[in-house]
Amino acid sequence: MDRPRLVLDPTGRDRDAETAELCARGPATPVDILGVEAWAVADPGLLELLLKDPRVSKDGHQHWPDFPRVVPAWPLAVWVAPRNMFTAHGADHRRLRRLVGTAFTARRIGPLAARIEQLTDALLDGLAATPPGVPVDLRERLAHPLPIQVIGRLMGLPDDLEAGFRRTVDRVFSTTLTPAESEANTAAFYAMLDRLIASKRRHPGDDMTSQLIAARDTEGEGEAAALTEQELRDTLLLVVSAGYETTVNLIDNGIALLLTHPDQLAEVRAGRARWSDVVEEALRHDAPVAHLPLRYAVEDIRLSDEVTIRRGEAVLASYAAAGRHPCRYGDTGDAFDVTRPVKDHLAFGHGPHFCLGAPLARMEAETALRRLFERFPDLALAPGAELAPVASLISNGHRSLPVLLAGPRVGN
Template identity: 55%
Template structure:
């Protein structure tokens, strides 16, 4: 990389500012990730889509990242992301094998069967919010977070008394500003947590997906190693936490900061599906996803060649607002937009298996929330919504709101934090 790299902020304080800087390059931009990792970042929609579907791009560091093979970068945040063995870090036949074990749990039929339970959890959370005496709440803590956490934990049999621990550990996994010591401690605790879950379910099987995976492992051990089993649980539970939490929170924040669009949705002019897909494009739950590697030299537009072994960062935030795809107003939230195509659930063989579940949960949660609280607004008497401190996720650590029930939002101007201002 002869060009000066763009240094990515570990705390993700200006995700979309960095994305705009990336897009000044024609196809890919050199970046430096936390820990001094040099990588290439696709700068727009088309190049990212090309690389996500290219079989010359791998996610297996053990086979295709020379620095990792040499023992480098094993003491920081990246170890939690690439130092695991599951379908997230697999390539080729290994990826097909591991994905094949998990994908049947997330088919449309099985996902649709979860609708009554998602509706039940949603109603319970809204009842609790309605009972708050002063009509004020942190929407993430009270609603956006506990809904998908409850769903994914029930699916995989995480006991109720351990769900707070699982949520805390997932949050720490996404903390890319952690010190190497903190990241290592998190990795050890995460593996202890899921190893314990496997042991408990092996001793007392139940009607959950962890027990089903254990049965596969124990009956057909050649298909799933014990390490793969533990790391697969880590992947699906953590992904089930983070993506939908941010999708719901980002959609609510987008609507509350664009009240004229919220009014049109509540009037039925646009659908909740329009809201969900525009949120995924404009404010993707995952902004940047590490890591991929060039299996061989790959020529890209603009005369750039990714050399064999080069690292690639998947840049969903940059792609979502790419003006070359979405026009000069690509950085504007607009539920009436005709082309809402995005890559926020990935593309190609690594497309997110949980995408139908995330969409289902959001499609239930959002209309139910605004039906119960049609006058919902940001709480201007509280501290501003606090962004997550990570360059991987994109969302809010806190989202203070007022729960007015009987008024519609008007066209008054709303102050938007600089991180998400359009």
């Protein structure tokens, strides 16, 4: 990489400016991500091609020559070192994805709709007890607890582990930790996963964790095994992380966008847009994951006369920039428009690694937004509220979302 590198801000403090800079630098540009060089791809068309190109791998163990040197001291090691479907390539990816996919079929996700409604209403009941004029943090009181309760039920998490998983996942997405802090957090995460696995081996249930353990324990060893013990641990790590933080950000961003764009909320209330439109536009406008580490070129990939991604070089999917790129959305990419006719975006990825949990995340977000604004029609940002970003170049949400509920209308 002989072009000037853009150093990505680990605090995410000015995401919009960084997004604009990535779009201006062309389809792919060299970046520095916490000391690691990578090609950030912001052009959605090019990103779609690379995300389904077999010449681009997610297996750093095999295809990233810098892996042995970088990973031991890199704060984002937990994003590239585990062995699960997120970091697998080819046949290994298909094997692991097939195992996880059984938990995200329509047969399993569909019946969760009623439970998500119940969980949402219970959280809103708690909010309704807030004294008039007292601000509440909707990231803390709604966007956080709903996804962790949903993923907890899907995976069979005991109640006493939910709070611990939340703390560790928050730190997985933080990009301001030192290598030592990140390593300690990862160790704490695995310790909780081992407790979960041990508990489910003793008392299996109708949940994803028990299903994966059964596949691990009953289908042989070595090459005959459905997955190794480490793959079991790493797969659970992935599902807890991916099934939680990203949906938190989606709900958080959806609320914030509607409150800062009252004209768009009016479109929904007038029936000119649906709540599903709000969810899709929030995903496009503010992708819950801004940048997703990492992929690697299996061979040289020539993008143009001037740009070639060399074998072994890292690739960063820059979803936040792709969602607003003018090559697809013209000069309206920065606008939040729930009536936008073009609904496509890459917030859930593309190709073989497309997010298995996308239908569940959409269901949770649509339910949370619809029920919230129905229950509290006078909802407004708290006076003087500052929507500061979370300290991360990966996670794209707010540290807090302070609002005034203004009380529910009589009869709702």
